[in-house]
Amino acid sequence: MTESGYTNTKSGWRSVLRHDVPASLVVFLVAVPLSLGISVASGAPIAAGLVAAVVGGIVAGAMGGSVIQVSGPAAGLSLVVADLVQTYGWRATCMITLLAGLLQLLLGLVKVARAALAVSPAVVHGMLAGVGVTIALSQLHIVLGGQPQKSAVENLLELPSQIVNNHGHAVLVGVITIAVLLVWNRLPRLRAVPAPLAALLIGAAPAAALGWDVTRVDLTGGFSSLEGPVFPSGDWHAIMSSVLLVALLAAVESLLTCVASDRMHSGPRADLDRELTAQGAANLISGALGGLPVSGVVVRTTANARAGARSRWSTVLHGMWVLIFTLAFGWAITLIPMEALAALLVFIGIQMVNVGHVRNLRGHGEMPVYFVTMGGVVLVGLAEGVLVGLGLAALLSLRRLTWLSVQVRPDGDRWRLVVTGSLTFLGVPRLTEALRAIPAGAAVELDLHVDFMDNAAFEALHHWRLEHERAGGTIDIDELHDEWYSAAVRGTRMFPAKSPFRHDRWWLPWAYRRPGPRPGEILPMPEPAPAVVSPGNGGEAVPDLLKGAQEFQRRTAPLVRPLLTRLARGQAPSHLFITCADSRIVPNIITASGPGDLFTLRNIGNLVPRHRVAPHDDSVMASIEYAVGVLGVRKITVCGHSGCGAMAALLGEIPPAPAEFDTGFPALRGWLRHGRHTLARFVATESTEDDAGPLDRLCRLNVIQQLDNVRSHPRLDALVRSGTLELSGMYFDIGAASVHVLREEGFTPVPTLRTG
Structure with missing residues (x-):
């Protein structure tokens, strides 16, 4: 296999025929029903989803930076597209997709793809979960034979009345489709056929055979029914904001999927800038042809990897199969009830609320970002929810970066004050409160284990030190990290950035850490000390050993405790x-x-x-x-x-x-x-x-x-x-x-x- 993912040898073509062709058929069978469903959720023509699937497979697959990522219409963008269709109309939405692709293409050429990875995954997963809930609530009304409302809140409020009313055949089709989706993957012998395809076929079969009163998919004219893009009319600020929103959301979803795809195979690693350029080209072409926005899709990429794909030929071929199927067998799509597609979307929407992501985020304290983003998307809107999630993620990151621990306690005839973290103006109230707890004239050991100290914190600490020493107290300051306080006292300028923690004295012999000689000097033989604890020496242990143990407890134990806790079992x-x-x-x-x-x-x-x-x-x-x-x-x-x-x-x-x-x-x-x-x-x-x-x-x-x-x-x-x-x-x-x-x-x- 070559670096680009294509094969150019006889054995390489054998690999394509053996691995990539079968995998492309599996992805094709998954992509068709999903593309139809996303078209419905987006309020776009049915053929628009198939165009995006073809362009995403052939263009993004051939040009992309990942050899197994599959691109096409994505459920995560359906809310944005639906809003654009209502605001500007479908043809103008296609122009926004085209312009978004052009912007992605430019961003890829200037190599800024990795900047998208700076977006918190909690925001992305929360956004997708919110989109999933919104899709599920709206499409559930179609399954029940009704019409979705304008917002997720209205859909939720109207749901009880929809449930109690008798909707006849529409409900039966939806229930059959969802039932098949729930049980299909639990039947090992049937897994060769993708669950979405099986659900649509089984849901459509009784409707066609028994003549049920359902709404059919309208694919009149096929690809030829689609019209070219036109420039949207309205406030150009809002239009450019929409272009930016589509470009960034599609780019972030594609690049995160691209990174995840590297964990699914052992082939060449993904080139993110190349992938972003390919996504831009695909969106430019899809918009020009009247298709939905294109992005990398996790479901299809996972199916591609699990089916054994080895190169980008699988992705390209899947797009070709979609094209051939639509041209040759487009009439078969018109047999699918809209209620079956709606039921498929309900199932997809529920799956987008991924419990596994919630568990992963819980250990990192990012669950609030996830749920706030999801709630914002559901209650207010996608763009607003994402902005709220990003703001909360930034605030939590700022809180972690400025984390400060201040501990003060009596230690025999002395007081010990331990300050750990980033000592900024935000921590001055906590620091001064701890300093007030120390009696005037007391002997104090101050351990500064800080990686940053700003001027406000230095002023507060230094002023207290001067006042405490003026009252007869003594202060022994030990800076375990960089000498931020000492440098400020000397007037030396410290580098403004946070510095990494250093621990560069633990390995020195005890004699080198006593006042007096330093490494490189000739050391006098230490004075002999009592070797054991006994009544004869007052019950005191070896002084150096005891001091070393105290130093370990103070400096090293907090650092190694998590590791030793894991090692304690064996x-x-x-x-x-x-x-x-x-x-x-x-x-x-x-x-x-x-x-x-x-x-x-x-x-x-x-x-x-x-x-x-x-x-x-x-x-x-x-x-x-x-x-x-x-x-x-x-x-x-x-x-x-x-x-x-x-x-x-x-x-x-x-x-x-x-x-x-x-x-x-x-x-x-x-x-x-x-x-x-x-x-x-x-x-x-x-x-x-x-x-x-x-x-x-x-x-x-x-x-x-x-x-x-x-x-x-x-x-x-x-x-x-x-x-x-x-x-x-x-x-x-x-x-x-x-x-x-x-x-x-x-x-x-x-x-x-x-x-x-």
Whole structure:
């Protein structure tokens, strides 16, 4: 298949015949009844919907940016068209469609299609739901044998009287049609025939056979009955507004359908600018020929994808089938009762209120936009409802962008004030209320976790700070994000846009976060602190550990809590990571991994005892068995590092024992016996020119040896041989902060990914 969606090889034509031709027939069978129904709902000639289906299929299908999207008359535009027909007449409406297509064509050529995606989907779905309710209410009157009223409210008020009156054959046709639509797709053997087509045929059959008194579809003259467009008369401001409304609504619906179509197939991705240009050309031609406005349609696109379409030939062919059918078998359309088409429209209108969209919007807090838009369309009008929905969506977005949390609480002998979000003039009342709750002269810890601060907020906060310090209070300000407050105090201009949150200090050692030395300076050895909580040290934990836990609770816990809540039910790590217990090795830093990624096994020297070797040790194999057998881990990585103390001990560089260990580290010496195979490999391996020294070479060889030790266990070796388990080696050069990976030729540095 070529990039454009056409095929130009023998195998490609086979694919068209095998996949696209059958799919085009399915879409054709769906498109004909829907096009007829939308013509009725729009108040347009019946043939106008068929013209739009033909032009949408052939023109938009051949030129469009999506290979499977199907275009044609859309129910979402029917209210606009019906209003235009009542205001200007049908031929003038065709000219508005033509001008709308010209505008779409120009917008596509200047490549602004992606701007349409900025419209909130809640507004679009709410608009379609409102249109669906309006269509269903109006067409229900036709099903009942009456006439629709001027508005949805009037249709709703008149509905009870329509229901209680006896309407005879019209009701029977409508009930049969709706019943077929409800049950057809639940019968697997009948799904080959689209439900709309089956419903119209079955609804029309008894009416024709028994001579029921129903209204027939009028297709007198077919395509030849349509007349060309004429310029509308009236206020040109209103006319241009109508052109803009048709162009934008059709464009947004088409582009959103185009984006959705990408999820339905694995072929080339859609080109939105090309799609908008194609929609413009299709509307220009459809308006010139007397057809309805054209847009991408979800129902037909979904049917096309489910039928197995592979290229744009399916869309083009479906338009050709509609054309051939109308020219050759147009007489058959006149047998369809209008009540059956009305019943089809009632069913379509109800389906446009998509419960699935409501569920999706609920999780994002956009349900008010959906229901307000839908209500506005039903009660006031389509354009007004959309504008109200857009306004509400903008207000809710502004509210989210300016969200602010202010928490103040006593913390021992101090007060803690935490400000999170965007600190603008809108949040000043809440901020000042919290500041008034702090007693004069109190010691305050102020955490500013803000991504923006305007001048009004700075003035309020700074004035309070000066007054509080003047009254004898103290304020310790910690800006966890950008230094908006500090920059304003210094008179430094900050970039006006909101800045992304940064967390760039969590990985520093405790000693680097104390007042005094900074990274890059020579650090003094920290003063020893109590190691355990006991009555002898006053019941206090290690100060650094406790402060670190407090910092985690304040800064990190709110960020990781949603993730850890999901992980609390169980773990599914991808790697078993075996590394040294050395305090300088932090696996999650050197692998940029997070909670739930690594099942970590740490010991002195990252050693793995060989199978049935003395001294016996079950702890390492217990971890490996649990990772592989219970957690289903399929990758084991052994990671060594430079300057390993265990390897130094193997070379005879172990330090002398303190007095309390005057027996000479018996447990440690026993454990290091598992490294004798590493030492043997070291003795048997010749040094190379790039060796950094004996210790560095032993540390690297130790990784290779431990991978061999893993395979010394028969069950693990069998998994490796079968390809179920994968082993890898890594080496971390502490001084260079460089990660090396084991390959056939040895350890090679992991390349740095560069962007731009």
